[in-house]
Amino acid sequence: MAHDHHHHHDHDHDHEHEVDEEAYAEAEAEAIRRHALAQIRQYPDVALRLQANEVADFDDDLRRLVERMERLMQDAQGIGLAATQVGVLRRVFVFVPDEDGPRAVVNPRFTDRSRESSTDEEGCLSLQGVRVPVERSLRVKLEGKDVDGTDVSYELEGMAARAAQHEVDHLDGVLIIDRTDADNRKRALGILRPQPVLR
Ligand SMILES: [Zn+2]
Numbered sequence: 683m684a685h686d687h688h689h690h691h692d693h694d695h696d697h698e699h700e701v702d703e704e705a706y707a708e709a710e711a712e713a714i715r716r717h718a719l720a721q722i723r724q725y726p727d728v729a730l731r732l733q734a735n736e737v738a739d740f741d742d743d744l745r746r747l748v749e750r751m752e753r754l755m756q757d758a759q760g761i762g763l764a765a766t767q768v769g770v771l772r773r774v775f776v777f778v779p780d781e782d783g784p785r786a787v788v789n790p791r792f793t794d795r796s797r798e799s800s801t802d803e804e805g806c807l808s809l810q811g812v813r814v815p816v817e818r819s820l821r822v823k824l825e826g827k828d829v830d831g832t833d834v835s836y837e838l839e840g841m842a843a844r845a846a847q848h849e850v851d852h853l854d855g856v857l858i859i860d861r862t863d864a865d866n867r868k869r870a871l872g873i874l875r876p877q878p879v880l881r
Contacts, residue, residue, distance in 0.1 A: 683762040683777075683848045684805035711759075718757035722767050725809050725857070725874050729769045734853040737772050737788045740831035744774070748786040748829045751776045755784065760807045762845040764852030767808050775849035779842040787826040787834065790850050794823035804848060804858050812870045814862035818844045 723729050737744060747770060755763040755776055762777035776786045801817045821839040824846050828834045838846055848858065859870050 683845050684758070684760045684807050714757045715759050718754045719807065719810065721754060722758060722763070722807050723769055727769075727808070729766055729771070730808055730852070730857060731855045732766060732771055733855055734764075734766050734771045734773045737774060737827075740788070740827070740829065744772075744788070745829055747772070748774065748776060752784045752786070755807075758807050761841075762849045763807060764849045766852050766855070773853050775846075775853065777842070777845045777849055779836060779838060779846075785834075786829050787824065787836075787846075787849075788829065788831075790824055790826035790846070790853070792822050792847075792850065793825050794821075795819040796821040800844075802844065804844065806848070806858050809858065809870070809874060811873050812859070814858050814866040814870050816844075816848075816858050816861045818847045822846060824850075 747765065747768075751763050751765065751768060751774070754768065755761070755778075762775060764775040765772045772788075773790065774786060774788050775790065776784050778784050796819045798820045799817050800820050801815050803813045804816045805813045820843060821837070822843045824836045824838060826834055836842075836846070851857070851861070859867050859874075862870070
């Protein structure tokens with residue numbers, strides 16, 4: 683899942699080199715973001731439509747996958763990333779449920795969802811340039827395992843609940859364009875359609 687970053691320039695910079703440093707840092711972050719996005723499967727990659735499999739082995743391979751996904755999510759400035767988005771068909775996602783940083787959830791399942799829902803715009807690291815309204819449960823109880831195979835349980839609401847529902851959808855091959863209304867889907871598919879290359 684992606685979100686917008688708003689850069690506030692509240693302070694006046696008296697020194698030119700400060701402006702240069704800030705511009706340089708932003709350009710560098712943008713280069714890192716693009717490099718990460720290039721490693722994330724983009725629509726209409728088939729991996730995004732496949733069902734991921736339950737994880738049985740909590741081994742070094744899984745640990746490496748989670749580390750790679752956490753790094754990619756942060757570099758891409760996203761707030762969630764599912765294994766299918768890196769072409770791995772295992773039920774694992776990473777997200778940032780609170781200030782304590784990224785967390786991995788393996789074999790996630792919702793044991794409770796509030797009937798109360800909210801509709802808000804969502805983006806996706808695999809659907810660049812698209813933001814569509816999606817209705818989600820306001821609160822969810824999420825259970826699963828961490829990377830070591832220990833049971834974990836999260837009571838989530840708001841943005842974190844939305845992110846978890848978005849990522850679990852990925853593990854079932856479901857995308858935000860499937861969850862929005864017909865008009866927004868049509869508009870999104872227009873954005874995603876490969877543009878003709880003029881030579
Ligand atoms: Zn996504």
